[in-house]
Amino acid sequence: MSDVVEKTLTALPGLFDSQTGAAKITNRLRQLVKSITELTSKHEEENLIKQELCAMKEQVSSPNTSMKQMREIMVRAMYCEMLGYDASFTYIHAIKLAQQGGVLEKRVGYLAVSLFLNEGHELLLLLVNTVLKDLQSTNLIEACMALTVVAQVFPKDMIPAVLPLVEDKLSHPKEIIRRKAVLALYKFYLIAPNQVQHIHGKFRKALSDRDPGVMASSLHIYLQLIRESPDSYKDLTGSFVTILKQVLGGKLPVDFNYHSVPAPWLQIQLLRILSLLGKEDQSTSELMYEVLDESLRRAEMNHNITYAILYECVKAVYTIHPKVELLEKAARCIGNFVLSPKINLKYLGLKALTYVVQHDAKLALQHQMTIIECLDHSDFTIKRETLELLFRITNAQNVTVIVEKMLDFLRGCNDEHTIIHLVGKVSELAEKFAPDNSWFIQTMNCVFSIGGDLLQQDVPNNFLRLLAEGSESKEEDDQLRLYAVESYLTVLKGHTSHLPQCFLQVMSWVLGEYAHLQGSVDRREVIRLLTQLLDQRSVSSETRVWILSALTKIPEGQTDLILDLAERLASSQDTVLRQQAQELQHLSQDSQLHEWVLPRGAPWDAIEVDSSLSFLDGFVSEALAAGAAPYKPPHQRQEELCEDRALNLEPYSFSLPVSLSSCSITDRQSPTLLSVSSGLSGNSTELSQKAGSSTLILEGVKRVWGKDGYLPQKEATAPLVDEPSAAVQPPVQQEAAERTEPRPELSTRNQDKQQLASSLFVGLGVGSSVSLLGKSEAPPPRFRKKPRPHESSSSSGTSEKSSDSSCRSSHNTTDSFLYGSFLEEEPATSKSAFDHTPKSTTANGLSQNKDTKEDKHTNTSQIFGGDMVIVRPSTIQDKHPPSESSDLTALLPADLKDLPHSDVISLTSDPSLSLSSCRLFRDEALLLLIFISNCTETVIKDIAVQLTCEELKTASLRGNIVDCLEARSTSVCHYALLMDDPHTNVSFTGTVSYQTQPGHTNTLPFSGTLSTADFIRPLVLTTEEYGKLWLSLSHDVKQNLKLLTDAGDPLRTTLNALKDALQLHVVDIIGSEGIVACRLLSSAPCLLHCRVSGAALVMWLRSPHPALPDCILYHCQRALAHR
């Protein structure tokens, strides 16, 4: 190709003559370009452009400038911008040009807009009307231009305005319009998925469009949709397979061929979709074996494009449910890549290998010589990809060689991203496979000194944690610690000025904590080394704090040195350091105090922190007795402040009546109640009882110092390791290498390589089982780690995959519970409550639900005896077997029984434990109750629940740690969930760890999904207040919804349906309009204004929170669609 394109600058004069037609328009541009090329310095260019821009500025503001001239100016402005100069004064004119010009000007105007402005630019709002007009134009070109600009830059908030028009275009007679419309919708889907929710059906029509271009465009949307939820589209597998078959069979017009390969882009898109659909799904996978086989077979031509398809095919074969025959073929294909002399193909081959060795590490063996050659390749990209591959095949036997290769690479690398990435991998491998202490510490030293302060914080954190927590054997731990101390002392004796801060911090912590293990070294020496660091200028103040803490920990005895130091620091500029110096001074003089504050060798688990601050109870009651006002949380103070104010000056806030009773309900969980209730009773003895019965239960709740994920249990199950541990002797290895890579004469260099090969690929022997088909035994990692909250970075392929799948499958079940039970059950209970009076006097519309809920409770609790009193809600030792999950509602703590709640849903179970959850809707939070039921006849000990959700704020209220759960009993664990930013759906995950026998810890993962609807609360206000609030809000979203016309009063029916699905409050219905209000928990309100227009309901939403209307709209659409 390049020879066709090849042309040199000598063609310049000829070019001017040959293109006179076009030259007319761009004459000025030509002059500009020409004069720029004649310039010699950057400075001259700057001056010239400055002049040019000045002239342009004058021209655009002159009223005499014609549209045609404007067009020409715009082209020059684009050119100047490309050169990097600011021509922002033309932006508005670009929009004008698109607005007012003829087709010709429009084309330039739209192009300039798409180049100048990006999605968020405010000027784009001015374009909306133009786009609307052009979308309706009968001129094909104008419509095309409008769609093109819509698919490139369009303000998210304005999507509803053009959406109906774009939707209409899906059935336009011209395929080019349909194609562009599909891509515009794809773009909308990416930036605002909720808004196109209702047109999914039309995507199917696009998929079966008679024009291949339109069909291919719709695949972009499907790929995205299927990536998000593959299960919803399994029924389309057949269609995708048929399309791929037709493409392969050459049924498409020849135009779509690319270098005589039929529609390669389409093929690749389809292969990606199929691999997503077939992943972990045998029956779906079976549908596609045949076509994948054909794909592999057909891609035989030696051209980049066939390799691109092959690569995608191989990936698909290894992603879907395995079929041996196909796997073999795919593995052979990889050979073609890896052995290719073309470097691009080699790269892709390595990438493919990296992917497949996660499924079958043995595959790397066949290509070991190539891999070793790539390892020494001069191209950085190839080297890095090779290391990535090696990382995947690392096991306990080859770890030292591989890590060394990685560190070598890192030493010569100066790209920040690469360093961060690889250093993380090295530390991961070191923790997992370290053969001995010294190697581990040395490697980590390298990691810290190379990675330095670029390191992600969790690398040093994990390392220190590993040292601190240790394993089962104290002796081994101490050896490791001792080695670390020795190694650091050596490091510190050398040059320290170049060491990264993070390494210094790690060293000082370790020395402070474990220097005492080292008997032979003088304590004075340690202190001297650390003090030396303090004198260095390069040491940051944060590191100084670490060093001082270390010095504080080193026991007394060297008072003179310490006092000396403390004195010097006492005059430091840094207040933190001064403070620490003070502490140091006091502690070093009082050995008893030192022992008390910093106990030597205290086990980590023993440090208990009373997070409830119960030790202050006495202080609080004393203060109350002395007449102090009871504590009020900030939000309550705020609300009361609003009430007191005679004139409400803030348009945004609106006062809600706060009754004391509602306070006490809402504040049950916080220590506040202590003071509130005692303030009422004035009796401190009663206070403690009360606290014991209904609020803070401190006994039995083990609080442990550390992150909320840190649990005292030891993990018995080793981290999943994929690599088969085979004991293959190096000779056999060598033989295998020679077989695949026959070399007649082995030079010494080759011998070196052979040797390297045998050390790199040891442990991947032929005799080792294939992890895909058989179970492989994981070698025990050297350092056993306790469960970490974020193990997601875990490297081993299968563990990633399996956790992935478990996540997904449980996700599905919860999905169905959400849309099945939640949308159906919830309304059933709340319907009657809302039907009475829309305007209620209570602060929260939900409390009306009490009546119905209580009915339900009495029913269920009669089973247990109606007057059952639950004294200790956190661990309910109930005699009745909690086999029926619905019975569990009876176990709701007394103080929560009055709250509206969802049904109890089973989360997960194993032979010993079963977990179910129930959602309770409190005004300011969603309570998630997790019922942990012991299904066995024996006692289960040390149960610890851990819940994480990225999008929500979660707080464990109580019961997340249970020391001991009797046979056949159930304990309740409370979580409060807060949603600050609306998300349509959020999923939470968590684990329960427990011990059935001492020393044997099991973990049971669980997950679930919550929808925004769980966090929506009705907002009760009058029509007047609504009006005021409406005017004060700005973000709005408009959308047409389906109107339920099956009843006499369609508006009322529809609103009631929405009210039932989401807990909305219908403020008023006037004629054909209705106003509805709700809020996200107790924060951002959202106002909905609905108007009947023909057969549709025009809904207009406003909220101070920009994303909230979208979410609510999504659920409204869902609710109406499911009717």
Next chain:
Amino acid sequence: MQFMLLFSRQGKLRLQKWYVALSDTQKKKISREVIQIVLARKPKMCSFLEWRDLKIVYKRYASLYFCCAVEDQENELITLEIIHRYVELLDKYFGSVCELDIIFNFEKAYYILDEFILGGEAQETSKKNVLKAIEQADMLQEEAETPRSVLEEIGLT
């Protein structure tokens, strides 16, 4: 696709198309950085490189570098072929294209790109269809050209 850059051997930007919303300063910084890295690569090296969390795919045609940034899990070879097809389109449209064609008619190069790739995804891979769409628009342009310029001469616009 995140963005596409065309630049000369001297590092002069000839075309830039961004499919992600970025500020002007970010765009400038990124293009400077990418141009620098790509120009530093030797001819025999492979056409892909990891950059930040993206993949850069580039190819040199005569004096011009075509360079795309794609997501990490994207297929690099097919991106390379996208570049190639774009060059083919330019070639067909301009009639053996050279860097100067793109400098002087950069807006045309943008029109072709917009017909080929829309919102970062391949829109139409048939060469014939892309060029047909461009030609149609061009034709209309010429039709509009004549009467309009007459009107303008009289001063009616």
